[in-house]
Amino acid sequence: MNRNQNAPTMKDVAREAGVALGTVSKVINGIPVGEEYKLRVDAAIEKLHYELNTYARGLKVQRSNTVTLIIPDAMNPFYAALAHYIEKCLYERGHFMVLCCSDGILEKEIRYMNMASQNQSDGVIALTYNDIGAYVPRSLPLISFDRIYSNDFTPRVASDNFAGGVLAVEKLLEFGCKRPAFITFNSPYPGEADNRQAGYFHACQLHGTKPLALIRESGEPFEKTVTSFFLENRKENGTLAFDGLFVNTDLNAYMAGNILKKMGYRIPEDIQLIGFDGVHKFGMEDQELFVSSICQPIPELARTCVDMVLSRDKRLLPSLTLLPVRYQYGKTTKG
Secondary structure: OOHHHHOOOHHHHHHHHOOOHHHHHHHHOOOOOOHHHHHHHHHHHHHHOOOOOHHHHHOOOOOOOEEEEEEOOOOOHHHHHHHHHHHHHHHHOOOEEEEEEOOOOHHHHHHHHHHHHHOOOOOEEEOOOOOOHHHOOOOOOEEEEOEOOOOOOOOEEEEOHHHHHHHHHHHHHHOOOOOEEEEEEEOOOOEHHHHHHHHHHHHHHHOOOOOOEEEEEOOOOHHHHHHHHHHHOEOOOOOEOOOEEEEOOHHHHHHHHHHHHHOOOOOOOOOEEEEEEOOEHHHOOOOOEOOOEEEOOHHHHHHHHHHHHOOOOHHHOOOEEEEOOEEEOOOOOOO
């Protein structure tokens, strides 16, 4: 039988020590914790004969020429495109990418961070659904895509989401809409993407348009929630209280458009629709978009993340780097 088959895991150590998994991760990675917790974790490691990655511990001064990318999943076209361009940029720089899909689960994100640290990854680029800042040792170069972490040393890269929200409203008004509405399903953890909502409200105020918004947390039933919103804003004559719709992602915009079509509304004749991301069909940039969209510059975002994570002097990196967005027609607007 393989000796490692029943080898203790970090979760076993946490259970034996009576502490959270994150506490074990901090002790292993040299992040300060209470002395009592550290002693309990050290004792559990010794008792269970938990073995750290010897490659990582034995080759401290060497580089692995790998960078770890953590994304929620590889099914979402935006995440897949970002991963594609990050891998391409890394390979051009003589590095390989280790792809980790966390499903937004905190335990998996912590484990992937721990793995990257133990295996001496040259850095981590993370698009997470949780605040993992407390589990990141300063010795591990980390670049956050969009997410705002509670620590004070993780640089962030994102698109200019606020400007994108403003641009979406202004395009809908330019194309003849009188009242653009907004739909968003936000993460419970703050990120730059939240500024799409701020941009929408700012543009409405700027142009004297009364806002109408559905703001929910991710995880709520999309079709049921959005259908109820549409029904609540349907007038007696069957028309809706809005004639334009800006949705926080292309995927959500596409699904919202399908709901509108099921209800008998035509796009873009009755309702004009704009999403956010710039996702192309079949993942190919020469193919059309799923919806008219505020497009993120995905290749440039990827290159910026790679340049920053491989930077020799992390102290010179800005705390936030924003890249410009643009509008592109995708058959769900009149222009």
